[in-house]
Amino acid sequence: MSPQRRARQTVTVTADLVILTIRDHRLHVLLVERANEPFAGMPALPGGFLRGRESLDETAARELAEETGVDSAGLHLQQVGVYSHPDRDPRDPRVITCAYLAIAPDLPRPTAGSDARAARWVPVDEAEGTRLAFDHDDILRDALELARDELQFTTVATAFCAEEFTVAELRAVYEAVWGVELDAPNFHRKVVSADGFVVATGDKRPTMGGRPAALYRAGDATRLSPPMMRSRQSGA
Amino acid sequence: MSPQRRARQTVTVTADLVILTIRDHRLHVLLVERANEPFAGMPALPGGFLRGRESLDETAARELAEETGVDSAGLHLQQVGVYSHPDRDPRDPRVITCAYLAIAPDLPRPTAGSDARAARWVPVDEAEGTRLAFDHDDILRDALELARDELQFTTVATAFCAEEFTVAELRAVYEAVWGVELDAPNFHRKVVSADGFVVATGDKRPTMGGRPAALYRAGDATRLSPPMMRSRQSGA
DNA sequence: AGAATAGTGTCTGTAAGACAGTATTTG
DNA sequence: CAAATACTGTCTTACAGACACTATTCT
Known part of the structure; x- marks a missing residue:
């Protein structure tokens, strides 16, 4: 089948993206419908081929910008x-x-994408039950596991938030990604006391019939120590 | 320079290995001397090209077996x-x-390798100061960071040990990889009480003029919860 | 005033880390 | 017995989690 069993394989390489966001308090993933063979018409993760003198990280960043319509610098x-x-x-x-x-x-903008492919946000629990093109089921599963882990030990949760956010919004991220309810008072204390996780801007944002919430920006830290929520650690 | 800026690149792919072990209470990495251009004569990580119908994981396993002379199943x-x-x-x-x-x-066997290339174990602190071929400096740095992280949160430390090992040997792994001294009594308690980390075989191994140490085997667990040594968590 | 949301105080249990002390071997 | 190594007990402090309570807004 393949040319020679011991030959160096030449291959083509793609970067596929698991783009996660939180909409309406639920974790969503961006899926596209494949326009071409193979797997035409099937839902798949967005992605594309390595081009020219790109690195794969650049390929991924380019595809991300195309799909989300946002300059990938921030994401x-x-x-x-x-x-x-x-x-x-x-x-x-x-x-x-x-x-x-x-x-x-x-x-x-909800989906966008310069491509003609139909792109849409799908709740992850729904996407996990869907048959995706290629081995994208595996990829999605691995990416979700990674995301859930990273929330514990790193400050990536802030990447789900706008530049300025409230503690309640950050808590909603954890609740959506982990699918649990967290104790608001304890979460608040933990987040503001974790060194470099969030920085208060000094501003406040009015809430719907309640005390206004203080606004924060993401801090310098990337690692969270101690990690968030000891109880959730045994996963997978 | 490159064919067409927007063309799909065809590339060749290698799997490179950062093989770590502990010798004489120090963390070592296996380096080879490159026989061919580019970077001929320079130290490099072992590795090789993807062949035939292999997956990259299989390429890596094959190279690992070739370099260490050990069936990669166990490693x-x-x-x-x-x-x-x-x-x-x-x-x-x-x-x-x-x-x-x-x-x-x-x-x-210390180095072995069916290849003609000179392979040798190098202490990692020495290797980190050495200029390696390609971007293998970056790879080594990233792999070490990963290894140090994994020791905290997973049970991989047992992979450094023989099939049967003592708690003191396992502690020596942590001390070598992290470059710290750990409190022996607390480490002992933590390891044996962590669920699924180690399993007592019932046997004992005599020590040099001391009480014989109980022997253990690696347990089922892959994740360590709670993680080892809270204090070490702020890394990088 | 009452509802709603943000944030603080306080208590309890568990576990980390320090380190004293006990157990079992060799010489 | 002394030295060496393995292991256990205990104390202190810190923090997670539960939850009562206070603060500040809107209607």
């Missing part, structure tokens, strides 16, 4: 892993992919 | 990330690599 983007099973894509030469996890605040 | 192997900067390798077509972290117990 969180990180590798999930490489998927290289020989049968994952029927095309020849072989296609391997590097999956990226992207975290976006609730974006102004 | 811990995990992706670190993809390195795809267009100038990381001068060859054409472009070469991108997927880096793997491998953790091995102190192996019977």
